[in-house]
Amino acid sequence: MNVTLDGQNLFDEQQLEIKPDSISRACAEKAVSGLDGLLSIDLGKRSRKVRQKGTLRAQSRSQMQDRIDAISAYQDGDTHTLIIGGQQTFENLRMDVLKVTNERVSAGGLEVDYEIVYTQLA
Numbered sequence: 001m002n003v004t005l006d007g008q009n010l011f012d013e014q015q016l017e018i019k020p021d022s023i024s025r026a027c028a029e030k031a032v033s034g035l036d037g038l039l040s041i042d043l044g045k046r047s048r049k050v051r052q053k054g055t056l057r058a059q060s061r062s063q064m065q066d067r068i069d070a071i072s073a074y075q076d077g078d079t080h081t082l083i084i085g086g087q088q089t090f091e092n093l094r095m096d097v098l099k100v101t102n103e104r105v106s107a108g109g110l111e112v113d114y115e116i117v118y119t120q121l122a
Contacts, residue, residue: 016054059109093118
C-alpha cells in the first residue's frame with residue numbers, strides 16, 4: 001500500500017496503520033421562554049482526528065534524522081493531503097503531533113516507531 005503526503009513518499013509501507021475517527025457535528029442548544037424543552041440548532045460537520053502509526057527504517061542515524069525532519073516539516077499549520085494506495089484520500093489534514101519512539105537496531109540499520117495525529121478540518 002503506497003502512502004503519500006502531498007505527493008511525497010515519506011513513509012515505509014510495512015506495519016502501517018491509519019485510523020480515522022468519525023466526523024463530529026456541532027449544535028447549539030437554547031432555552032426559549034414559553035417553550036417546553038430546548039431549541040437545538042445544527043451547526044454542521046466539524047473536524048475529526050486521523051491517526052497514523054508505523055515504522056521508519058534507515059541505514060544510519062543521520063539518515064533516520066533526515067527522514068524524521070522531512071516528516072516534521074509538515075507540522076506547519078497548513079493543510080495537506082494523505083493518499084493511501086491511490087484509492088483512499090484524506091484532504092484538509094493538519095499535522096498536529098509526531099511522536100517517535102522505540103528506537104532499535106535492525107538487520108538493515110535502524111528502526112523507530114512513530115505515530116502521527118492529524119486533524120481533518122471540515
